Amino acid sequence: MAAKPKLHYPNGRGRMESVRWVLAAAGVEVSCLGWRRGEVPVVCWSALSPLGCLEGAVQGQTQFDEEFLETKDQLQKLQDGNHLLFQQVPMVEIDGMKLVQTRSILHYIADKHHLFGKDLKERTLIDMYVEGTLDLLELIIMHPFLKPDDQQKEVVNMAQKAIIRYFPVFEKVLRDHGQRFLVGNQLSLADIILLQTILALEEKIPNILSAFPHLQEFTVKISNIPTIKKFLEPGSKKKPPPDDIYVRTVYNLFMP
Amino acid sequence: MAAKPKLCYFRGRGRMESIRWLLAAAGVEFEEEFIETREQYEKLQKDGRLLFGQVPLVEMDGMVLTQTKAILSYLAAKYDLYGKDLKERVRVDMYADGTLDLMMMIALAAFKTPGEKEENLALVVKKAKTCYFPAFEKILKDHGEDFLVGNKFSWADIQLLEAVLMVEELDASVLSDFPLLKAFKTRISNIPTIKKFLQPGSQRKLPPDSHYVKTVRNVLQL
Numbered sequence: 466m467a468a469k470p471k472l473h474y475p476n477g478r479g480r481m482e483s484v485r486w487v488l489a490a491a492g493v494e495v496s497c498l499g500w501r502r503g504e505v506p507v508v509c510w511s512a513l514s515p516l517g518c519l520e521g522a523v524q525g526q527t528q529f530d531e532e533f534l535e536t537k538d539q540l541q542k543l544q545d546g547n548h549l550l551f552q553q554v555p556m557v558e559i560d561g562m563k564l565v566q567t568r569s570i571l572h573y574i575a576d577k578h579h580l581f582g583k584d585l586k587e588r589t590l591i592d593m594y595v596e597g598t599l600d601l602l603e604l605i606i607m608h609p610f611l612k613p614d615d616q617q618k619e620v621v622n623m624a625q626k627a628i629i630r631y632f633p634v635f636e637k638v639l640r641d642h643g644q645r646f647l648v649g650n651q652l653s654l655a656d657i658i659l660l661q662t663i664l665a666l667e668e669k670i671p672n673i674l675s676a677f678p679h680l681q682e683f684t685v686k687i688s689n690i691p692t693i694k695k696f697l698e699p700g701s702k703k704k705p706p707p708d709d710i711y712v713r714t715v716y717n718l719f720m721p
Numbered sequence: 722m723a724a725k726p727k728l729c730y731f732r733g734r735g736r737m738e739s740i741r742w743l744l745a746a747a748g749v750e751f752e753e754e755f756i757e758t759r760e761q762y763e764k765l766q767k768d769g770r771l772l773f774g775q776v777p778l779v780e781m782d783g784m785v786l787t788q789t790k791a792i793l794s795y796l797a798a799k800y801d802l803y804g805k806d807l808k809e810r811v812r813v814d815m816y817a818d819g820t821l822d823l824m825m826m827i828a829l830a831a832f833k834t835p836g837e838k839e840e841n842l843a844l845v846v847k848k849a850k851t852c853y854f855p856a857f858e859k860i861l862k863d864h865g866e867d868f869l870v871g872n873k874f875s876w877a878d879i880q881l882l883e884a885v886l887m888v889e890e891l892d893a894s895v896l897s898d899f900p901l902l903k904a905f906k907t908r909i910s911n912i913p914t915i916k917k918f919l920q921p922g923s924q925r926k927l928p929p930d931s932h933y934v935k936t937v938r939n940v941l942q943l
């Protein structure tokens with residue numbers, strides 16, 4: 466059985482959170498220990514599946530391990546050992562490779578788990594949506610590292626960008642095709658990253674979706690996909706919003 | 722006959738330059754529409770050609786493409802510059818993504834105050850020498866091949882050359898500790914399509930000057 470992916474990052478959201486989301490959301494090839502001999506393994510959504518899976522059945526998600534960066538020494542060790550291509554994290558050990566650069570990691574996982582559309586045109590559309598959403602998510606990622614005086618102003622800025630630049634586009638896409646998913650009538654990287662971003666924004670601005678009924682429906686529907694629903698429950702590897710400890714850890718790790 | 726790709730951006734490098742490089746290296750002729758006024762930009766937005774209200778914009782193959790990395794990935798896939806399988810593809814992606822980060826630092830520095838700009842550009846040169854160039858020197862050393870990935874010319878090679886030349890504009894001696902990168906630079910520069918692009922009169926753009934910065938600030942109301 467293939468080793469689980471291993472994520473290297475501080476214990477918090479940052480740039481790694483999107484990777485956690487996509488791994489968690491991706492349906493997995495079976496790690497189910499109980500299939501009968503000679504049968505073709507299928508994705509096992511719950512330990513109570515009709516195949517009679519035994520305990521140890523993976524409930525649909527891609528499992529992954531995490532090594533949390535807490536000290537500068539740990540980071541130095543990774544850098545000195547040539548484990549970080551450009552001396553930076555996120556880094557994900559997966560399939561015998563050490564992947565860096567968030568977007569490259571996300572693309573690889575999406576490709577592997579069929580979350581990138583059915584052809585080049587769909588792929589490019591998904592890519593465009595993901596790139597735009599990641600620009601918005603970037604504001605959220607950087608927010609805790611702004612000076613306290615600038616933080617409130619930035620919440621206003623992110624709300625404006627979301628409501629004026631990004632949400633209307635996705636609202637229109639969903640309204641125009643009337644489908645559950647953004648592209649090609651199937652779950653893709655674009656849906657996962659958009660949901661992540663919407664939920665992160667809602668933590669700061671609870672009514673941010675008030676003018677976007679299709680996005681509200683989208684949020685509910687995508688949240689209810691079994692793998693994502695599980696990720697949204699307590700006890701998952703989803704990280705809480707950044708707190709002072711996280712901010713301090715990051716400063717200590719990365720400031721010269 | 723397919724229409725030529727049409728690029729819409731300011732008359733300068735910015736986020737469009739890597740796209741120009743990729744098209745040129747692939748031997749694809751392209752047209753350019755230069756944004757010079759706020760009115761032009763607002764018209765683009767009103768016409769719905771800009772997905773998130775932003776440029777770069779590339780119209781080709783019946784599609785209206787925005788978001789730099791999405792455009793670059795599309796072009797790399799279309800012109801077979803993305804490796805032969807998923808494992809090669811992710812390496813091309815990582816290398817290209819890293820070099821793009823470095824080049825974006827240079828592009829953004831142009832918009833800082835003179836003191837900050839100098840500081841930022843010095844940091845770029847430092848990062849190039851300590852993080853990026855050593856990584857690529859090692860990659861070339863480890864496999865001893867002519868190209869970064871899979872012994873075949875790819876998007877990663879084009880972008881690394883672009884980044885090397887850009888950093889050399891800031892510090893001409895930056896490759897002095899990287900003999901393999903030096904050889905790489907010569908080798909890739911001599912690929913016919915790239916050689917042509919490096920000659921005067923091509924669509925390659927100049928480093929950002931004060932006129933360019935002023936135009937962008939004015940159009941984007943920065």
